Amino acid sequence: MPIRFDAADAHWRVAPLAAFSADQKDWLTRGGSLTAHLRALGAVEVRVTREAVALPWSDECDALGLAPRERAWVREIVLAVDGVPYVAAHSATPLGASHGVWQAMRRLRTRPLAELLYTDSGVSRSALVSRRVGARHPLHALAARQTAGEAPHAYVARRSVFERYGAPLLVTECMLPALWTHLARDAQPALPAHSARERGPLGHTASRARVST
Numbered sequence: 001m002p003i004r005f006d007a008a009d010a011h012w013r014v015a016p017l018a019a020f021s022a023d024q025k026d027w028l029t030r031g032g033s034l035t036a037h038l039r040a041l042g043a044v045e046v047r048v049t050r051e052a053v054a055l056p057w058s059d060e061c062d063a064l065g066l067a068p069r070e071r072a073w074v075r076e077i078v079l080a081v082d083g084v085p086y087v088a089a090h091s092a093t094p095l096g097a098s099h100g101v102w103q104a105m106r107r108l109r110t111r112p113l114a115e116l117l118y119t120d121s122g123v124s125r126s127a128l129v130s131r132r133v134g135a136r137h138p139l140h141a142l143a144a145r146q147t148a149g150e151a152p153h154a155y156v157a158r159r160s161v162f163e164r165y166g167a168p169l170l171v172t173e174c175m176l177p178a179l180w181t182h183l184a185r186d187a188q189p190a191l192p193a194h195s196a197r198e199r200g201p202l203g204h205t206a207s208r209a210r211v212s213t
Contacts, residue, residue, distance in 0.1 A: 003124045005161040005168040007063050012129040012159060020130075020156060023183045027175060028130040028158045033114035034087065034173055035079060041182060042082040046110045049145075050076040056092045056170075057138050063161055064094055064168050073098030075105060075113070078146055085146040086179040089113075090139060093169040101167035113171065117162050126161040133157045133174060143174045152177060 008014060016025045030037055038044050056064060056072045064072065072092040079087040091113060093102045104116050117123055133139045133155045144151035159172035 003126050003163045005063055005126060005163055007126045007159050007161045008129045009059060011131045014127050014129050016130050024156050029128055033118055035112040035114045038079055038081055038086060045080045046112050047078040047080060048110060049078060053095060060092055060170055063170050066094060071095045084178045085176050087176060088143040088146050088174045090142060090172045097167035101165050102169050122164050124163045128158050128160045130158040139174050143176060147176055150177060
């Protein structure tokens with residue numbers, strides 16, 4: 001099923017920057033549920049920090065097919081592993097879709113969004129795109145609130161668009177320093193380049209979102 005919405009723009013690109021570390025390139029391009037990947041590192045807790053009607057960020061309007069100043073339903077969470085924040089996530093869908101196709105998003109509470117995205121054969125996903133996020137992007141402030149006292153100059157983040165019955169849901173995930181510290185401490189090697197078989201249906205190209213969480 002073709003997807004109409006594209007998460008990429010001049011800053012968000014399918015190929016991770018060459019300057020990113022091997023671990024960063026690996027985690028920025030992993031298909032499937034990020035929550036499931038984090039569970040391999042420890043106990044995962046979903047902390048909801050914001051759910052509200054709001055204006056999407058300036059780089060989200062095109063990806064959501066929204067006109068300037070058109071409102072969206074926004075959900076922001078933190079994914080913590082063993083009590084430590086590892087990922088700050090920001091999701092947005094058109095306000096109308098939040099009362100229709102994506103209305104279940106409003107009822108998740110502390111359940112992960114993955115429960116909606118990877119159990120429905122009608123959901124498609126765009127390519128994963130990534131970028132370095134500096135202080136001029138609102139995602140930086142969102143992430144910095146979870147890394148008080150050690151906020152880096154820039155974070156790395158990824159995003160993709162999920163589409164169901166023509167309605168888009170944009171999910172942006174910002175990796176926090178604790179994730180990279182964990183991987184370095186445990187000397188966990190980066191996975192080899194994903195083969196077509198390893199990527200499965202949620203690799204680097206638009207595809208049906210049908211992967212077990």
